[in-house]
Amino acid sequence: MKNKNIIFPLVILMLTVFGCSDDLLDKKPLDKFSEAAVWEDLNLAEAYVNSLYKVLPKLGWYEWIRGYQLSCFSDEAVHKYGYHNTNDYWRGMMGPSLPTGIDVWRHHYRFIKGCNDFLANIENVPVVTETEQEMKNRMIGEVYTLRAWSYMDLAARFSGVVLVTDPFSLDDDFSRERSSFDETVDQVVSDIEKAVPLLSLSYTSDNDWGRITKGAALAIKSRMLLYAASPLFNPSGDKTKWQAAATAAKAVIDLNKYELEQDYKQMFLTNKNSEIILHRMNDNINDDGYFGYFQTVEGLGAGIDGNGYAGGWSSTMVTQNLVDAFEWTDGTSFDWNNPVDAADPYGIGENGQVDANGDPLKKRDPRFYASVTFDGTTWIADSTVQFWISEQSNNYTKSPFDADFQVDNSVYGRNSIGNPGFRQDCPDMSYIYRKAMDPTYDKAAEQYPFSVPWIIIRYAEILLNYAEASFEAGEESIAQTYLNMVRERVSMPPVEASGDELREKIRHERRIELCLEAHRYFDVRRWKIADEVYNTPAKGIRIVKDKNSDTKVYNVFNYQERTFPEKYYLQPIPQYELDKVRLGQNPGYN
């Protein structure tokens, strides 16, 4: 029985060696750090702060809250495919259980929690050197500002919200009440005031370009106080609020850090310029890029084919309503009833409207050409965009929504290149979003880094904030001065009006200067002018070319009927929150 003696111990050995290894269950995630480690290491803490920046609106794909798409919730644009419930929104269906794509409740509170966690723990992070202390202070300032951004945005949409400034833990009593609007504004102001002393005017390292500065913090405060002084939130018209808003704007101006860039169009395409106060750089990793999403999905793609069109979904279509608002360079309004205007509405010399040099007789405000892609404009590789649809003379007065509308493809043949109908993705309204889109990009460069920012706050806004607040506070001359600074940059003639007319000019300037930059949604509401400006359908245009005379005829048509119920002035507290907790709902949503 020799074998027995060997095997028995072997089996026992096997059981003991493998069976009782105590480190078997002593394993940790290999793809994560422990939370405690983050609060021991300034570099990890910085990575954490970096993630909180994602609260800011961005252009790209993965965060639904895209600045430019807010345009579709205003009279600036229509989303071709009704994304983010824009169609339902304009049917008047927004409500607690259909909060639509403008709902940011969950988004902001997620980041507010992140800020609160950071602020509760950052004191524990050990620092040794003065540089480290500065870094720590700076990060605290950044996080206070980011939290202020969230509450500012929430207040502008919902009025007063639940103020959470400390982290919750699982066993806490979670019940809270909504604070008032003023309390919410106070929270924003107080966070900014804590942040400002910790932040510097600018960063020494170019790598930190894009981080929050003193100016960004003050600019958020300026916007918040401007909103707070506006009719929606200041029904009594308390002038001291306007005064406070003016002071806040002036504080940014007095930093003497920012100035208007000379080239309006190029400013949106330059990643670092002196007009930017707060921006978020586009992210080109894994199709999350400027070109991959923004340019081709929202706008017009590259590599234009023979008919002036290729690629792109044309999702964000600019309305005729906005296009019509751009003045001529001489400061006069555009007028369809003026035959000269109607023959060459874009001021590009269409239908023979050219002078002896071949230049257009009239030109629109330069900001039009920087903001909108339209029929006849130039695009990538200097090709001419063509949105006209057919060469049939009997369609001049028809829109595609008319029952007897028909397209004549007899000249080119349906599937032939050269026929503008070749592409399914032509914009129905014949306009596409253009601002901040760079026609020098080509498809091949898609893989490489790029440098187009999404600007969140720029100096021109501050000037217009200051102009508006000063006007409302009774300082008309200051208002005129700062308003005209903005106009002067694009060589538009100065405004000399006063009184209500000046107010209209200030508001008009804001609409034009800041068009498609996620301001109009807020401005129309805070001015309480929806009745005036939304009481008309979103319009598009249909351009038909006569095959005999080679002239184009422009037919404006109603693209989308729109309603704006009174309750829309404030967004509904979403039902998913009310399911969990009792909170006061905004008027009209119960």
Place this chain on the structure above:
Amino acid sequence: MKKFCVFGNRLNPVLKKILRVMKLTTVIMLISMLHVSATVYSQATKLTLNMEDATIKEVLLEIESMSKFRFIYQNEEVDLNKKVDAKFDNEVVENILNKLFEEEDINYSITATHLILIKPGQELENERYRRLVENEMVQQKTVSGTVTDQSGQPLPGVTVVVKGTIQGTVTNADGEYSLANIPDNATLVFSFVGMRTQEIEVGNQRTIDLQMQVDAIGIEEVVAIGYGTQKKATVTGSIATVQGEELQKMPATNLASTLAGRMTGVVVNTRGSAPGAESVQINIRGKNSWQGGGPLIIIDGIANRSGFERLNPNDIESISILKDASAAIYGSRAANGVILVTTKRGKEGKPTIEYIGDFGVTQPTRIPELTNSWQYATYYTEAKRNGYMWSDEEIEKFRQGSDHNLYPNYEPYDLLIQDFAPQTTHTVSLRGGNDAVKYYVSGQYLYQESFFKEGIDDFNNYSVRSNIDAHVHDNLTLSFNLLGRREDKRRAVGSDFVDNIDVGFFQHFLHTDPTKPLYYSNGYPAIQYDYNVAEAIKGKAGENNNRTTTLNSQVTAKWDLPFILEGLFLEGTAAYDFANTRQKQFSKSYDYYSYSNATGEYTNLNTTPIMDRGLYDYYYNSYKYTLNGKLGYTYSFGEHNINTFVAYEQYSVNTEWIQATRNTFLSDQIPFLFAGDANTQKNDGSGYEFAYRNYFGRFAYTYKEKYLFEFSLRRDESLKFPPDKRIGWFPGISAGWRISEEDFIKGNYDFVDNLKLRASYGQMGSDNVGDYQYLATAALYGSFDSYVLGSNPSVVSTMYFSGTPNPNITWEVANSYNVALDGMFWQGLLGFELEYFYSKRNNILATRNASVPIYTGMTLPSENIGKAQNQGVELLLTHYRKLGDFSYNINGNVSFTANKIIYMDESPNVPDYQRREGHPIDSWLLYKTDGIFNTQEEFDATEVKRAGAQVGDIKFVDVNGDKVIDDLDRVRLYDSTLPKVIYGLNLDFRYKGFEFNMLWQGQGGAKTYINPTTRNGDINPPLWLYKDRWTPENAEKASMPRAFYHRSDTYNTIHSDFWLRDASFLRLKSAELGYSLPKDFISKASLSSARIYLNGSNLLLLDKVKDYDPEVVNDLGIFYPVTRTFNVGVQLTF
């Protein structure tokens, strides 16, 4: 009188049964081959005898009492009454026997089962035959004959006994037997393991040939249970089993899909059938928890082995499915049932080589028809889709198809799908062994092609298996299992996944635009959406090669410890599984052209071929270790049987992956990273590890095999939970009463073969949640979610906390109850198994919904707060009958399940018609609809309409009567794609060498949601949407909404019950016609058996879904269709 004597007459019943169970086949074969054979046992067992003047018979009896040896001999042939002196000291049995028979003409042989056959020596043998021939000595008659199995093959080892005596013999290797001195009134009893015992009255017959029938009752059948095997008769749990040979009757390339319809309580749905990437869902007894999680799969005793689907069905001995507390021995992961797979092992006998070759063709069961060009043009013109409107003249041009470039009329599927896709499998196996070493070795090659016309998508699978058992030492058996497999999946770039299901190119097919050609009239590829799917299929856009190499290895040592205690044994298993996945995708661009009618020119739009070339390279390795040690004890005393063990098991897994990409390849010749532009390189990688530690044991006791009792207990530790919550105890208890063994049945109701009442209760766990939820962790965002800073923009690290940790997280616990009644009557004419089960799941991990406001910002952890229950009834009916050469077997099963959520922290504000608590786990929350607005009158008469409605649109119902149609009008429909009823019918007919088998399978109480217009992209409207659409002309009859462009006109695409379809079906899952060639015909080719067969799967389908396979689960109806297969095969045994 000459008697066939087994000394073991005195043996206790258990040993007798063991003797019966033993494969006498091999005994006889050995006898015919060997005179004397030494076994390990016989060599190792030393005996000491001290007997004087004893008969040889007495000596042999003494040896029996001292050892495991048992002697068999025929009185008439050997004389054991000779007196001898037997004095031996530590001698092996051979030496003793040699001495005893020294002067006798007696021979003997020893078998592996320690039987010693004593028979006349050569001289006497010859003499006996001479006398037989001369017919001198036969006083009473001799009966002889041949015993065969159902297929007519000779059956060695069948015991033939004269009823009421112990006179008998066993059949030899050719199935022949001969019994002398048979009285006229005798009855012969033929018995063999796994076959029905048959009694034949001799009368005046001299030759009795008999065909044995498979034992339909299965009393003697042995089934695999958790960590062991058990006789089916004494099973107390709910265990469904299926034999490997049954699974082979279906030409399936995926093992999981062969299980459908065969067993009660096993819900199997095939959701897609892409080559090598089938999606088969198995749910044991439906759903018990909304956390989901499939059954635990154990392959040859080892859990967490991947590749169950890829196992070669020909390697499968059996599959057992543990449905109730019988799974409790697997503790923490058993709550959703356990599937035990046992692969074939060697068996004693001469080596047999088997070749099985299948050649088949497959085609889709269903592909939804799409519109052709003029239908498409008509539809979108009606829909007023911008840029997609045609005049009547143009639509007429499409109809005529006279101008292929501009107004084509062609069937896209003709260019995209082939009529039949070939598939083939070949298996060669070698099986055999002796008492020392047994082996089963097999190799398989499988090839499957996709449906795509001239497509490159295919699947090659190679596997080898080697299962070896070595009886290395008297008490020690070592087993080695090795499985090597390589899976090569090739896909053209553009083939994609939806919901993790490989859907091939069907997503692209859905948006094929038939108004544009795929190829121009000159053969140039055309362009559709910057793309040409017909070119992509052929791999022109690149190729993706996914190769998985798997090595499963396992060694088991079983050591009997009779020197400590009879029946005690130690068993240890170590398994190491390695898998590597290597994926390589090389993308490129291909030529496609635009065409100008004005100039007649074609322009190549492939302008940046170099830029478009990119390589993605990915490696993934996983290492799994399982160690298991078991101390077991099996003992019988009198009528009491004990079978018990305690065991330890640990499992750990490590994985790691790395990936890299580069773009801009100058050439597409070399698909390796170095050849790409270094400026474009990116890489990523990470790892994962995990472990379990478990202790468990079982105690089983039976009395007279009539009263059955079993208890198991498992203690599991899982890393998923915090150290103080890691340990879970999972007991299982069951009992059975074999009523048919009671005296009041046995004598009185002889038609009752088996009647058993059994019941079980068990507690099992499920830890189907993300790992480390108890830890507060911080992770770096992947490159998909980065942040960019800097004037020269670059990605900065961003870190987030992975949600609020839950320090209290622990097991989900299932309390499972089962009662059942099994019966078998009239030798198989009627058999049934009726089961009722009830399972209550506690501690289901759910996120607290009602109570934690969003403004806390917390990403809530799963907490153990949910409760659900599940109950059901299962019925299995069997019928077996033999009429002369014809026999048939019918097996029908039906299972019902109903589950319910008891608690899930649902918000109290949810209206009753949307509540989940108190209702089935799976449900849809959908708008309620009432057809479409067929007429203007109907439209006007409907007071409440959803904003944007038009005549011809879907009519939404104002459920809550608030005059507005919004989200509150959605109702919960308590249905899902998981059926509430499943049933199966297995029919098996045999006539001589012919066999015909059919498996019908079906489900009820299931729905599927299909609405392609929810696609976030253009679609070709399927024909069913086109044909029945509302138009002013067809207003009254229309059942589908008016033509609409779903991307900008979303009214009709809203999720509503309008798009739900009843997914009940009955299908002919498989059918097989087989023929075994006559033996005398094939023996010339030195074949021992040859069988040819025709079979097929998914041959017929009766359902209501019509346009799609009813098992599909995809909102858009995009899926790689379930396949119908026609197959021809041969099975040759050498």
